[in-house]
Amino acid sequence: MKLLRMINFSLRDAFKSVFRNFSLSLASITCITITLVIVAVSLILSANVENFSKKIREDVTMVVYVNNGATTEQVETIRQQIASLDNIATLDFKSKDMVKQEMQSSDEFLNSIMSEWSAEENPLKDTFLVTVKDIEKIKTTVTSIRSLENVNLVDYGEEMIDKLITVFKVIEKVSIGAVIALVAVTIFLIINTIKLTIYSRKREISIMRLVGASNFTIKNPFVFEGIILGLLGSILPVLAIIFGYNSVYTHFDGKAISPLITLIKPTPFVYYLSAIIVLMGIVVGMIGSYRAVKRYLKV
């Protein structure tokens, strides 16, 4: 009961302080808002990049060419051997006749040449189309497949994939770095705001100490105040996320830059993101105020 009363007292005190020092509170709420908006934007960007890169990775297909002289049994052996590897997601067989037909239907000129080939004369190769689960391990998979008997060539657009992987890794690192930096800045701002509230309430704190308030009672309102600032600061970012992302999504019809790049669907994405932002506001507010209290409130 007493604890509840004290928490009630701290909460009331914290709210009072937020509104009494409104200009000061407003300044820090604005800072938190701006930071959280930037954090939200970078989270949206990195989530979409992540989503997009995942799709591209899933789409990467390697083509395995089988030696021309291979028998049907040997081709079947190759199929089984590839299928038994760890990293294989899908495996499709395309015979040289199918390849021939595909090429013929795609181009008139090719058609005129290829139509003269008999089945025995067809110089094209039987192929397997393979997709992998983890693109970062694609090189190992390629090496294993290359070493199989009767496999002539494995092609997966090596350079392009390597470049993409590097780019995605950089984007991921940069956005994580940006988010961490912004969180640090926000915490720093909150420490300063609470420091200023502590200074503006020095008299009150000294009186609290005189009349026998415990350290817990003295510290609590400031921690709550940090939480309230964090909460208030996260209102606008949450609204911006929900309405902003929805309208961006509708405006671009779910695609960005090229039809290849699809955006994440707004629901439930925006709600998860909002929850993260609110939580971040609270946690950051709490950490900031706790540090300020510890540093500037010598009790």
Add this chain to the structure above:
Amino acid sequence: MYMEFICINDVTKQYKNGVTAIYDLNLKIKKGDFAFIIGGSGSGKSTLIKMLYREEKPTRGEIVVGGLNVAKLRNSKVYKIRRKLGIVFQDYRLLPKSNVYENVAFALEVIGAKKTEIRTKTLKALELVGLKGKVRDYPDQLSGGEQQRVAIARAIVNSPKLLLCDEPTGNLDPEMSMEIMRVLENINKTLGTTIIMATHDKEIVNKMKKRVIVLKEGRLINDYEKGKYDDEAIKND
């Protein structure tokens, strides 16, 4: 364990800057006493009061207030002694944005008292200092004497056994000072609260005829039972 309410044994206080404010002080104060501490500036009156409510720690010696060894109290436990006593200062130290009622109730709120208890005790304390009609006023609407009475109400609202006053009449004219003294005497008599008051108001000390403890340059030089202001001791400062 201790017969006396306050026992000060061999206390020396040396500040960090090297100044020694109190030398080997021994003092006993009984429960329900009303004692003046007088002395010129630099005599150590304020230091003594500060050590009693553990704002300062003695360098040597022990100070026992109501069975609690104040000198040994850690910073995080200071609230334990503060809840046993009330303190009144020259500059009132009220919350300017809170009204009279809130200022007094504040002392109970921060120690987690029940709402009904806060209400009864606050109104009782305000009645005792004669401010029941001004509960909704803010400090800047009150005279100096009234503000000091609010501060006294806040100091006694938790029914402490000891009331410490550091120059409570220092900012007040003689008439208002006497009004404050009547309030303090009333508290001392009706509640049995021990009162220790540091002052250099000669008129008050002479009129009240209470115990007078005279400090000079950090040493206890006189202790009169029903004393008056010791001009000789102060003059040589």
